[in-house]
Amino acid sequence: MKKTLLMAALVLISMGCVAQKSNVNKAKSLILSEDADFDQARELIGAALTNEETKDQANTWFVAGLIGYQQNDQAIKMQYLGQAIDQDKVGQGIMESYDYWIKADEIAMTPVLNKKGVEVVDTKTRNNIAKKMFDYYKNQDFIKYGVYLNEQRNFKGAYNVFMRHLKMRDLPMMQDEKMLLQMPKDTIYEQYEYYAALFAIQAQMHPEAIAALEDIKAGSYEAIAVNQFLYQEYLEVKDTASSVRVLQDAMIRFPQEPWFLQNLINHYIFSKQEDKAIEYLNQAIEREPKVAEYHLIKGNLDANQGNNESALADYDRAIELNPQLADAYAGKGRIHYNIAGKMIEDAAYIQDAKAYKAALNAASDKLKESLPFFEKALEVAPENREYMVILKGIYYRLHMDKEYEAMQDKLNN
Numbered sequence: 001m002k003k004t005l006l007m008a009a010l011v012l013i014s015m016g017c018v019a020q021k022s023n024v025n026k027a028k029s030l031i032l033s034e035d036a037d038f039d040q041a042r043e044l045i046g047a048a049l050t051n052e053e054t055k056d057q058a059n060t061w062f063v064a065g066l067i068g069y070q071q072n073d074q075a076i077k078m079q080y081l082g083q084a085i086d087q088d089k090v091g092q093g094i095m096e097s098y099d100y101w102i103k104a105d106e107i108a109m110t111p112v113l114n115k116k117g118v119e120v121v122d123t124k125t126r127n128n129i130a131k132k133m134f135d136y137y138k139n140q141d142f143i144k145y146g147v148y149l150n151e152q153r154n155f156k157g158a159y160n161v162f163m164r165h166l167k168m169r170d171l172p173m174m175q176d177e178k179m180l181l182q183m184p185k186d187t188i189y190e191q192y193e194y195y196a197a198l199f200a201i202q203a204q205m206h207p208e209a210i211a212a213l214e215d216i217k218a219g220s221y222e223a224i225a226v227n228q229f230l231y232q233e234y235l236e237v238k239d240t241a242s243s244v245r246v247l248q249d250a251m252i253r254f255p256q257e258p259w260f261l262q263n264l265i266n267h268y269i270f271s272k273q274e275d276k277a278i279e280y281l282n283q284a285i286e287r288e289p290k291v292a293e294y295h296l297i298k299g300n301l302d303a304n305q306g307n308n309e310s311a312l313a314d315y316d317r318a319i320e321l322n323p324q325l326a327d328a329y330a331g332k333g334r335i336h337y338n339i340a341g342k343m344i345e346d347a348a349y350i351q352d353a354k355a356y357k358a359a360l361n362a363a364s365d366k367l368k369e370s371l372p373f374f375e376k377a378l379e380v381a382p383e384n385r386e387y388m389v390i391l392k393g394i395y396y397r398l399h400m401d402k403e404y405e406a407m408q409d410k411l412n413n
Helices: 002-032 038-050 058-080 087-108 123-139 141-151 155-170 177-181 187-202 206-216 223-236 240-253 258-270 274-287 292-304 308-321 326-347 353-380 385-397 401-412
Strands: none
Touching: 002 038, 002 058, 038 058, 058 087, 058 123, 087 123, 087 141, 087 155, 123 141, 123 155, 141 155, 141 187, 155 187, 187 206, 187 223, 206 223, 223 240, 223 258, 240 258, 240 274, 258 274, 258 292, 274 292, 292 308, 292 326, 308 326, 326 353, 326 385, 353 385, 385 401
């Protein structure tokens, strides 16, 4: 009796195994037929993926991945014919096929003993996967799906899809030399990783954004923006040391872009290390003496420390190098404006009426000295509201009613 039951059990196991293998074959037939049924194919392969007899077979996972691949292929043909497709469904299909094929390749390349007792691997399955993965890469199917997800404001999803495309060239099955030559880490690659980083930033995925930006920070695509975003992302995760490192490196690499030096100097100023700020600025000027923005920043630092004569000389040098640098004119104007403000404050303590009036007149004369510099700054940068507001205040104090009203109208408009 026991023997009979045992034999019956073995027959059932054998039949179950055959049934699942049949499911794999049926699923494959369903997706390769002219009237493909992807939903039924997924149902059939789902059972095979969990069955003890078929879940560890490379072909099971290969066919599972083939479903999304064929579905995507069908969608492309439909689009050519002007037919609507379910982009979410097709996109999810290529994503799952990517994961299924990684699993299939892992099983295929795990050595097993053949009938002769020799360890062998399934290179045929690996090559089949590699060809189809390369189709995804060449046709940019993941990039197209990622763009769609971004348009849907699914930034996390867009990031994950773009990273699938970017990581494809590093997969074990894609290491054929001829294939890699067609998957270079060139400007286009950097561009896609840059977009992936932006998606991660929008999704508040700061560590992922940092990793992507670090990978391309030395590249040529949007190099300045890449380093600016990287600095800001390190600030988001409160990694001050790394944010300072980015500024220091970028300041040397992009001497014509003052943004990095300005932020580095601001860091040292806010951390009460002004000597360090001046040290970096002097190094920058020594290395690139004709960068007008460096002299502008030095003027601002000197002005902050009350070294007005040095600051005026710095601004003059900045204007000499770049006559269109509006902030340099405004810097000169601000020095005279601040001195006049201090003179007005001091006059408030004078009790003698005649002396008080003389002090106010002297302050007005000093305020007049600031006027041409702010007017020049606004001429160079006519949309700068800060200059407009300052000029309106000066016109008011100097009783220049016509100019005051004109500036008020300008601000209102």
